[in-house]
Each structure stands twice: as C-alpha cells, then as structure tokens.
Amino acid sequence: MSTPINVVITGAAGQIGYAIMFRIAKGDVFGCNQKINLHLLEIEPALPALNGCIMELQDCAFPNLAGVFPTANPEEAFKDADACFLIGAFPRKDGMDRSALLQKNGGIFRVQGEAIGKFAKKTVKVLVVGNPANTNCLICQHYAGASLKNENFSAMTRLDHNRMLGEIAARLNVTTDKVKKVIVWGNHSNTQVDDASHATVELADGVKAVYGALPQADLEGEFAQKIATRGGAVIKARGASSAASAANAAITQMRDWWCSTPEGDWVSMAIPVPDDEPYGIKKGIIYSFPVVVKQGVVEVVKGLECNAHIQAGMKKTEDELIAEKQAAYEALNIQ
Numbered sequence: 001m002s003t004p005i006n007v008v009i010t011g012a013a014g015q016i017g018y019a020i021m022f023r024i025a026k027g028d029v030f031g032c033n034q035k036i037n038l039h040l041l042e043i044e045p046a047l048p049a050l051n052g053c054i055m056e057l058q059d060c061a062f063p064n065l066a067g068v069f070p071t072a073n074p075e076e077a078f079k080d081a082d083a084c085f086l087i088g089a090f091p092r093k094d095g096m097d098r099s100a101l102l103q104k105n106g107g108i109f110r111v112q113g114e115a116i117g118k119f120a121k122k123t124v125k126v127l128v129v130g131n132p133a134n135t136n137c138l139i140c141q142h143y144a145g146a147s148l149k150n151e152n153f154s155a156m157t158r159l160d161h162n163r164m165l166g167e168i169a170a171r172l173n174v175t176t177d178k179v180k181k182v183i184v185w186g187n188h189s190n191t192q193v194d195d196a197s198h199a200t201v202e203l204a205d206g207v208k209a210v211y212g213a214l215p216q217a218d219l220e221g222e223f224a225q226k227i228a229t230r231g232g233a234v235i236k237a238r239g240a241s242s243a244a245s246a247a248n249a250a251i252t253q254m255r256d257w258w259c260s261t262p263e264g265d266w267v268s269m270a271i272p273v274p275d276d277e278p279y280g281i282k283k284g285i286i287y288s289f290p291v292v293v294k295q296g297v298v299e300v301v302k303g304l305e306c307n308a309h310i311q312a313g314m315k316k317t318e319d320e321l322i323a324e325k326q327a328a329y330e331a332l333n334i335q
C-alpha cells in the first residue's frame, strides 16, 4: 500500500478541471498503485460547483483516491504538494489588452508561486496550463523563489504536440503510435513552431520520414497553420474551448515527466531555458523544446538540424516570449 501523494488542481471546477480530476483519481497519471490526495483550489464563488464535482468523485469509488480537499486558500492547497496542475487563469475578455491580461494572470500566478515556494515539497512538479501558459509559468517560478529550481517547472505545449500526432496519423491513415518525433518549439500561441521535419512514421513498407510521406510544403504551410489554429476551430465547432483534449495533454505531459518518456521517442515540453541555451535560445523564458525524461530528469534533445524556415520560426516565437516577459514584468513591477 503506497503513501498518498498530494496532487493539486487549480481551477478545478472549470471545464478542464472537470475533465482531468476523474482521470487523475483513476490512476492515469501516477499509476494504479499510487494513492492520491486531491487538493482542489478554486475561487470562493466556484466552491459550490466544486462541491458537486466532489460528490461525483466519491460516487466513482476510485480505489486510489485517499482524500479530497477543496479550498480557496492557496497556502492550504499547496501544502506538501508533490505535483500541481495550474489550470485556473483569468480569461481574456472582449476589449481587454494584452498587458491587462498579463497583469490579471500575473496576480494569480504570483500568489500561487509564493505559496508553492513556501509550502510545496522541494521536489514538486508544477505544470502550468492556464494561458498565457509559458509566461504564467515564468511568473510562478519567479515568485516561488530560489528554493525551487528550473526542474520544478514546465508549461503545457503537449496539446499542440498531440494535435500534430493526431493530424499526421489521420493524413497517413495509421494510428498515432506509428508516428514519432514531432516537435513544438517555443510559445503556446500562434507563433509556436509545429515541426515535423524530424518526425517518422511506420507504414506497411517500413519506417519513413514524414517529410516525404507527406509534402514538405504542406507540412510547413497549411498543416502547421491548422495545428496552430486548432483551438479556435474547436471553439467554433463546439461553442466552447478544448477541454477533454487539454486535460488529456496535461495528463500525458505530467505522466511522462513523472514516469519517463518512451524509448525511441521524445515529447515537447515548455521548460525554463537551460544554462547551456540549446539551439541559441536565450535563458530567462519558458520555451518548448523536444525533451526526453529519465527518472524525472528532463533533458533537451540536442543537435537536431533545423532548416531555415524552422529556424526563422524559432526566433520569432522566442521574440514573442521575450516581449511577453517584458510586458508581464512591467505590469507586475518586477525589476
């Protein structure tokens, strides 16, 4: 019988929160032999709705669920946290400019970062989903302080990564397990670089490069555009933003971070840029790279050749992240 780990979900009563909590409680992230305490953080007005979710959790009778603790107090929520899914964020309202959005979210991720720095375990894994995810993650890390390190933080670009796998598989009429080594570089935004130039696909006659199995012009044009604007397409069709697929992406990103990436493949994760500044990306931002994870240690896959088109995109998304950081630091008065 395992000692329970403490798993925090913020924005737990929201649509992604509702889609993720049952899968975490069931064992989809930490495995079927791991008992879990769920710490569910919400704002006060959402606590009654959260209570309904908790009734449903109980009604699922998950054997791994050791306890459920709803709260509107970040200090309580992050106490002894082992893993955190930071999903709750302030949505962009009509007419709201970018700096107002960064200020609102900065306020949320400042308070949560401070609480994580003070109360979470030093081994905590913090995955930021709430948008703008990369910059919210940077703010959270800043306020968590020096007792936590780069390896404690990541932001989610796995939904974009999974969207690439799904779309390539659909175009080649294979299942997604046959497609490997796609990359999302940079920001979770329209400037993200959806790079299939190293991807492979297992077809009936062997393993082939995706560049070749599909036309390069499409992969760098209409395909990349489709992936980058997929969120908007889902909203248009469904009348609501991606929830089940976003929850699934957070589950797969945390699972690979916790349990290691599969042999022979990598995943995309937005992480604090390491000291050796891979691919020339400058430190001080949260940037998505291809990574492998072994026993909890995240390593950027180095030495991949990037063509001129991909390199230009990598620089553009880096510039956007630097500008977002500057706007957020200004809004929060960080020197």
Ligand code: NAX
Pocket (backbone or CB within 6 Å): 010, 011, 012, 013, 014, 015, 016, 017, 041, 042, 043, 046, 087, 088, 089, 090, 091, 108, 128, 129, 130, 131, 132, 133, 156, 157, 158, 159, 160, 188, 241, 242, 243, 246
């Ligand atoms: P919802 O609006 O359904 O839920 C957000 C929840 O967060 C609400 O219940 C709200 O009460 C709560 N909340 C707000 N402030 C909070 C605070 N200070 N502490 C705790 N809870 C708080 O949004 P949902 O569809 O669940 O999306 C959540 C976030 O994920 C959004 O910022 C969204 O933009 C972002 N996404 C990020 C993705 C990514 O790939 N990184 C993809 C999916 C998603 O769009």
